Amino acid sequence: MSLISPEVSAFHARVPAYLHRLERTTDALLPPAGADPARLHQAIRYACEGGKHLRALMVYAAGETLGVAPELLDPAACAVELIHAYSLVHDDLPGMDNDDLRRGRPTVHKAYDEATAILVGDALQTFAFEVLANAGALDAEQKVRMIRSLAHASGSLGMVGGQAVDMASENLTLSVAQLESLHGRKTGALILVTCQLAGIAARAPDAVGHALERYGKCIGLAFQIQDDVLDQVADTATLGKTAGKDQAQHKSTFPSLLGLDQARQRADALFDEAREVARSIPGNAAALLWLADHIQQRDH
């Protein structure tokens, strides 16, 4: 990835500003850490700290490609990160994956307690829809479309359904198609929706919306294959979460089904396809190209 174009690196330079916008939007929405009940509100903020914020960056990148002003993207960027944060808090619970470590720190139920973690996840989900409903820069029709898309992506036919299938698949050997379907819901749906939200903010024509969705699907699946690879080859300190979990839980993964090399090749092919789709979208694709490079190079 040494041959980065000047346009692509221009988006790279704007990343800190986008992350700052995200932080400011989230901070303005969440009640202060001292608001009553203070312990709950501290735990809510704890759950939002850290993380790579890739989903928010996808909203900003897709929006920039379509020429959308960032203030129209802030609520969507914030909302997807809140949904993502809630899903991590609940997935880590003792009744689910029972994990102690997340983003390099104790999980919410370890740092606080289990009841608080359940409530933190519940409240973060509520906030995600509240931030969209309160988005001053969007008109009511855009807000409703965003809420509908985000709800569909994160509900029982999307992320939550994928998590249910994932838990039911422990100790089973899935086919590659079944594994793709599982991850298409568990992680893919929320990654895909980032592109849809940017399209709604841009009032993009259908054809552009569909191309963005193809980009989002490629990135979502490539991201998950990479996640499986990293779970196998990276260490816990680098990941910031427990490594080797898939094997310990006897889960089917892309490396376990395809072998490590072929899994990596499949991810690379998907990143290439994403870049190709990005270049076909009318507008400045540099941001989407940067994102594909950035995700492809991650080590955690």
Add this chain to the structure above:
Amino acid sequence: MSLISPEVSAFHARVPAYLHRLERTTDALLPPAGADPARLHQAIRYACEGGKHLRALMVYAAGETLGVAPELLDPAACAVELIHAYSLVHDDLPGMDNDDLRRGRPTVHKAYDEATAILVGDALQTFAFEVLANAGALDAEQKVRMIRSLAHASGSLGMVGGQAVDMASENLTLSVAQLESLHGRKTGALILVTCQLAGIAARAPDAVGHALERYGKCIGLAFQIQDDVLDQVADTATLGKTAGKDQAQHKSTFPSLLGLDQARQRADALFDEAREVARSIPGNAAALLWLADHIQQRDH
């Protein structure tokens, strides 16, 4: 309550039709029980079965008083019941109240498993916002206002915050004011929002909205005092949930702070106040009067 007026009993006669509308709306929104993942979707439907649906009836009653067509009320009635159902599933979890019985049947984590119960609650919350976003009979501005109100009532400054305070208050003796504040959030906020949602459907003027809110606040607090009384005096079979729980968990309750007789008197005074407010609202108050009577007379 033998002196029921003909108008009040006219609403009574319409209750089965309203409950049927609620059921139809919910059924149309939820994926079929056989949808993939089937176990999750069965559990989601299981969690929605049974219950008195008082919150939905409040939406319909307040809407009827304001002359709103029922099809404008269906999404709000359904959404509050979905939020209520999600909160019960999560409150019953081993990490929260750890309860085995709800609505006379095993709780979701008993009938299925803990991971499924966490995901069922998560998905029910998502559906609540989805049903409002998909409400065909409302305009976009009404949908957004409803989503905003429901999110605020059910989030960390409302229902979820109240549950956190409730759990933190075990083994503490609260003042009556503290107990009222706790329940104003834990149960009151969702009861109050039923009136707000009906007001939004009706595009009610502010003065009417405020009167409806006063009615909702009285009913919400009276309902909770009554809940505390019933927990103490009723048996598990009648309640359909574990009786005597408050004492077992060393919780402050209205009877424990005021004595049983004074608690009952306080609830009765609040029901009287609710009726007085209802009569002051321009429109046909019969439905709101019926509801106050109906809740006052409940034995579970």
